[in-house]
Amino acid sequence: MTTTATIAVARDAMPANASYVLPGDFAPDTDIERLARRFGKDNVRIGEVPGAEGERVDGVILFPDDASRRAYLYFEDAQRNTGLSLVRVFDDGSRWRLDNGIGIGTPLSDILRRNGKPIRFFGLDWDYGGAITNWNGGRLDPKHDPVRRGMTLGARADIGERPYPMGDAEFSSDDAKYPDLGTDLVVDEISVSFPGEDDL
Structure with missing residues (x-):
């Protein structure tokens, strides 16, 4: 199982007042490097994400320490984090919105x-x-x-x-x-x- 780790990729974080819209520019080919460039490397963490019926599965957490911007990403290939298939948001007070x-x-x-x-x-x-x-x-x-x-x-x-x-x-x-x-x-x-x- 993938251990929780912060991705070390060049930082280019979104401004604090940026709009958080789904699907926005998320796409099936969104990968870890693209996420790190968009959101900042310290805000992209590989780890376990909530699955069905209480299970935990491998995925990526955006803004893991900020409930107002946190999102959970799921991939077709959970070992390599490729083939983005799902983005979920469920924290109270989240700034994310559907388009x-x-x-x-x-x-x-x-x-x-x-x-x-x-x-x-x-x-x-x-x-x-x-x-x-x-x-x-x-x-x-x-x-x-x-x-x-x-x-x-x-x-x-x-x-x-x-x-x-x-x-x-x-x-x-x-x-x-x-x-x-x-x-x-x-x-x-x-x-x-x-x-x-x-x-x-």
């Missing part, structure tokens, strides 16, 4: 306004909980874009005893059983996933 303007903490009501139609999503509180499964042909529908923009919904911490959709089932954002979904649910993870290097 459609959605970021951590964006309320479901804003997503629905941008989409123009109801959405469907998995119930919360399991490994794939909150994943949006269907945009119903709205403006945020990925259609034929090979670069997929993902977001996961979670419940705000301050909703008290109000119920929200839970479990391994699909729900609709206009479900009359949950009249406060628009404000009770917010984005708690954003991601972009890429096809293979030869597919673009």
Whole structure:
């Protein structure tokens, strides 16, 4: 397994006030050297990143010591860190945004306004909980874009005893059983996933 190590490559860090947008210039051929040039060598760390169902896998952490800029990168070849396949962001207060303007903490009501139609999503509180499964042909529908923009919904911490959709089932954002979904649910993870290097 790869040990945690900071990459020693020439430094050319992004300014502190830079915009952090996904997918931005990330692409399947993004490698460690390019990451170090863009973000600064001290902000690119090889190590373990969160996997499915509590697993840890080899990958790269951007800004590992700064939750407002931290991102997790996953590669097709995890041993050589080549073939970027996925970028995930899920820290509260993150400055990263998808290029459609959605970021951590964006309320479901804003997503629905941008989409123009109801959405469907998995119930919360399991490994794939909150994943949006269907945009119903709205403006945020990925259609034929090979670069997929993902977001996961979670419940705000301050909703008290109000119920929200839970479990391994699909729900609709206009479900009359949950009249406060628009404000009770917010984005708690954003991601972009890429096809293979030869597919673009």
